[in-house]
Amino acid sequence: MNYISIRNNETIPLSAIPELPYAAFLELNVFSLLKKGPAHCVSYFGYPDQGKIRLICCIANDDQHVIYVSSALVDGAAPLPSFSKQNLVFEKFEREIHENHGIRYTDHPWLKPVRYPYNRFDKNQAIGAYPFFKIESEELHEVGVGPIHAGIIEPGHFRFICNGEQILHLEIQLGYQHRGIEPLFLEKKKLLQRSTLAENIAGDSVVGHSLAFVNCWESLCHFQPDRELKLSRTIALELERIAVHTGDLSAICMDIGYQLGSSVYGRLRTPLINYFQKWCGNRLAKGLIRAGKSDYPLTKTLTDDLLALLEEYQKDFEEISEELFSLPSALARFEKTGVISNEQALTLGTVGTAARMSAVKRDIRSSHPHDLYGELQHQPLIKNHGDVHSRARLRKKEINQSIEYIRELVQTLHVATPAPASLEAPRPHSFSLSLVEGWRGEICHCAVTGENGELVHYKIKDPSFHNWLALALAVRNNEISDFPVCNKSFDLSYCGHDL
Amino acid sequence: MLDNLKILFHQGKQYIPDVTTAAVPGIFRGRPVISAETVSETDWTELCPTGALSASPACIDLGKCTFCGECARVFPGKIQFTTDYKMAVNERNALIIREGDDRVMQVNPGQIRKEISAFFSGSLKLRQVSAGGDNSCEMELNACGNVNFDMGRFGIEFVASPRHADGIVITGPITENMAEPLQICYDAIPEPKIIILAGTDAISGGIFASGPALNRGFLNRYTVDLYVPGNPIHPLSFINGVLDLIRKRS
Numbered sequence: 038m039n040y041i042s043i044r045n046n047e048t049i050p051l052s053a054i055p056e057l058p059y060a061a062f063l064e065l066n067v068f069s070l071l072k073k074g075p076a077h078c079v080s081y082f083g084y085p086d087q088g089k090i091r092l093i094c095c096i097a098n099d100d101q102h103v104i105y106v107s108s109a110l111v112d113g114a115a116p117l118p119s120f121s122k123q124n125l126v127f128e129k130f131e132r133e134i135h136e137n138h139g140i141r142y143t144d145h146p147w148l149k150p151v152r153y154p155y156n157r158f159d160k161n162q163a164i165g166a167y168p169f170f171k172i173e174s175e176e177l178h179e180v181g182v183g184p185i186h187a188g189i190i191e192p193g194h195f196r197f198i199c200n201g202e203q204i205l206h207l208e209i210q211l212g213y214q215h216r217g218i219e220p221l222f223l224e225k226k227k228l229l230q231r232s233t234l235a236e237n238i239a240g241d242s243v244v245g246h247s248l249a250f251v252n253c254w255e256s257l258c259h260f261q262p263d264r265e266l267k268l269s270r271t272i273a274l275e276l277e278r279i280a281v282h283t284g285d286l287s288a289i290c291m292d293i294g295y296q297l298g299s300s301v302y303g304r305l306r307t308p309l310i311n312y313f314q315k316w317c318g319n320r321l322a323k324g325l326i327r328a329g330k331s332d333y334p335l336t337k338t339l340t341d342d343l344l345a346l347l348e349e350y351q352k353d354f355e356e357i358s359e360e361l362f363s364l365p366s367a368l369a370r371f372e373k374t375g376v377i378s379n380e381q382a383l384t385l386g387t388v389g390t391a392a393r394m395s396a397v398k399r400d401i402r403s404s405h406p407h408d409l410y411g412e413l414q415h416q417p418l419i420k421n422h423g424d425v426h427s428r429a430r431l432r433k434k435e436i437n438q439s440i441e442y443i444r445e446l447v448q449t450l451h452v453a454t455p456a457p458a459s460l461e462a463p464r465p466h467s468f469s470l471s472l473v474e475g476w477r478g479e480i481c482h483c484a485v486t487g488e489n490g491e492l493v494h495y496k497i498k499d500p501s502f503h504n505w506l507a508l509a510l511a512v513r514n515n516e517i518s519d520f521p522v523c524n525k526s527f528d529l530s531y532c533g534h535d536l
Numbered sequence: 537m538l539d540n541l542k543i544l545f546h547q548g549k550q551y552i553p554d555v556t557t558a559a560v561p562g563i564f565r566g567r568p569v570i571s572a573e574t575v576s577e578t579d580w581t582e583l584c585p586t587g588a589l590s591a592s593p594a595c596i597d598l599g600k601c602t603f604c605g606e607c608a609r610v611f612p613g614k615i616q617f618t619t620d621y622k623m624a625v626n627e628r629n630a631l632i633i634r635e636g637d638d639r640v641m642q643v644n645p646g647q648i649r650k651e652i653s654a655f656f657s658g659s660l661k662l663r664q665v666s667a668g669g670d671n672s673c674e675m676e677l678n679a680c681g682n683v684n685f686d687m688g689r690f691g692i693e694f695v696a697s698p699r700h701a702d703g704i705v706i707t708g709p710i711t712e713n714m715a716e717p718l719q720i721c722y723d724a725i726p727e728p729k730i731i732i733l734a735g736t737d738a739i740s741g742g743i744f745a746s747g748p749a750l751n752r753g754f755l756n757r758y759t760v761d762l763y764v765p766g767n768p769i770h771p772l773s774f775i776n777g778v779l780d781l782i783r784k785r786s
Binding site: 153154155156164165184185187188189190191192212213214215216217218220221224225227229230232233234237238239240241243284297300301303304307311314315316317318319320321323324332353356357360530531532535 | 544672684694714748767
């Protein structure tokens with residue numbers, strides 16, 4: 038075998054990952070593993086090893102519920118043929134490897150900077166001098182938006198090329214939020230510091246990223262969480278999904294000027310996040326997910342509160358949703374706006390809601406179930422048109438599905454005094470991978486340990502990493518005034534991308 | 537139309553009538569209180585993920601604290617977090633809570649610049665800049681304006697352009713890549729203008745404080761008018777802090 042198959046949250050010795058010559062590595066991942074049924078690349082990264090660069094590629098097979106891991110050791114100085122030339126889904130991954138390690142690709146179609154990290158290979162690259170695509174024409178004009186935007190929102194620069202009101206091309210430049218999180222995972226030695234880092238990767242996906250971190254860490258430390266722990270984590274993840282999807286529907290209403298919808302969805306989110314505060318003392322669930330334990334166990338009182346809250350929520354949620362999705366002025370703005378076809382979604386390798394809106398059945402909860410998703414027998418919901426309407430409807434349907442899951446899970450709560458468990462030290466010379474389906478899509482955390490079990494490399498991939506390009510393509514041929522509603526219906530993360 | 541009115545009616549009253557006295561639900565971790573109990577100094581200072589705890593006398597720096605609550609779990613007799621969300625102050629040192637301190641935290645009138653009460657007491661328009669923020673403080677700042685907290689009733693609003701603003705609200709630890717845009721935005725705001733730091737990341741850098749990806753030089757050049765601690769800030773902490781700042785006379 039020239040690759041190894043692992044399950045989600047499995048830790049393997051580094052030596053078990055087959056090392057291939059680069060040509061065979063390319064051949065295997067691009068032409069063989071990706072073709073084995075519905076498969077997609079969940080992570081592809083490099084890190085310094087023996088004075089060279091170790092490349093690790095992880096391809097997830099969604100039917101077989103396994104992840105194929107293979108590696109290559111390359112000399113950073115020699116130019117290499119790119120994966121991206123053959124398959125575009127590797128485009129961003131290779132740009133990142135190029136930016137971090139200076140590997141030159143001979144035939145990469147779009148080898149531009151990703152996020153201008155402080156430890157970038159080429160320090161001459163400056164964020165103010167990003168090489169934007171240009172079209173020379175007297176009829177066309179450019180519109181630059183950002184990095185600071187009009188609302189209370191994170192920074193990023195959008196450069197439009199327009200023909201009158203129509204967008205011909207959009208290029209999105211990110212990196213402003215870069216805080217150097219991945220190296221900090223190695224520098225901060227205490228577990229609590231690392232948990233704090235994980236919940237600060239993206240403050241709107243606190244549960245998602247914390248869960249990916251603790252699942253990865255517990256796997257490295259040989260720790261098997263009991264059912265209660267998994268139950269509370271699954272409920273937290275679904276509750277986060279309901280809360281953020283509700284907030285997104287509010288923002289989508291705002292961007293089409295439907296004030297009532299925006300206010301009602303906005304206020305419906307409030308009791309959901311206040312519930313997190315009741316549970317763990319923080320409205321965005323910071324502090325809730327911890328490796329090897331829970332500082333805030335679920336109690337019967339808490340779950341009763343949750344059921345009552347969801348009952349109340351659903352009544353008003355259904356009422357406003359019925360109105361919104363039958364309102365001609367709203368539908369006129371939603372339908373056929375910002376379309377990503379099924380073919381485009383597959384070519385770009387989109388994940389999460391940005392995949393399922395275009396009939397791509399990609400959902401870690403069913404393909405690589407973690408925590409209690411195996412029990413729930415999750416079936417991904419999909420929409421077919423890939424427009425704003427599909428993205429909004431999908432959120433509505435996913436909210437209802439998550440509410441059902443919470444109701445189902447709560448029935449099986451068995452409150453027990455948790456036995457104090459202590460975490461062993463992480464295994465040395467190991468590789469661990471964790472996938473979590475957050476509300477935005479798949480989150481992937483990979484850890485590599487060294488001689489004494491210390492972290493040698495920590496790789497984070499937010500779903501936005503795949504999906505930003507989809508937004509740029511979705512707005513083509515739309516009016517520039519539709520950009521805000523397109524952007525909000527994707528609701529991608531800046532800080533999750535910039536790290 | 538009728539359906540819309542019906543929906544409106546079904547919402548009932550959603551706003552918080554008095555944001556200065558509202559109680560927060562559940563186990564909110566607000567202003568902490570430290571007792572005189574003796575604990576091992578090393579255990580105490582080593583515990584905190586961001587170095588917010590110091591010893592002799594025992595202190596906690598809310599500008600560094602991430603409000604994870606670990607110290608109150610390990611030393612329940614030594615430190616407790618109250619549900620008091622009023623934590624905004626206008627002096628950096630006032631964020632340090634010492635052993636035995638149990639006072640309401642508030643803006644020091646002596647330190648408020650004269651222009652603030654003269655120009656902004658009835659209306660304050662703010663520009664928000666996220667400089668490496670993780671979108672949690674940003675979401676809570678958005679929540680300040682929603683129908684529940686309704687900060688707009690006090691004439692405090694976020695505006696789209698620095699040209700329309702009376703001040704800047706910074707979130708995030710201020711990354712190197714955002715240092716220049718932040719400066720440009722600040723320069724575009726007409727005088728007089730104020731600076732508010734919202735959240736632990738903005739006040740001290742938080743968990744990122746030691747990281748080489750930050751450039752916090754901006755803060756050395758100007759006086760900060762309000763510090764609002766939290767990770768993220770609670771909307772009530774922010775609203776009460778700003779009201780305290782613009783309503784007090786210097």
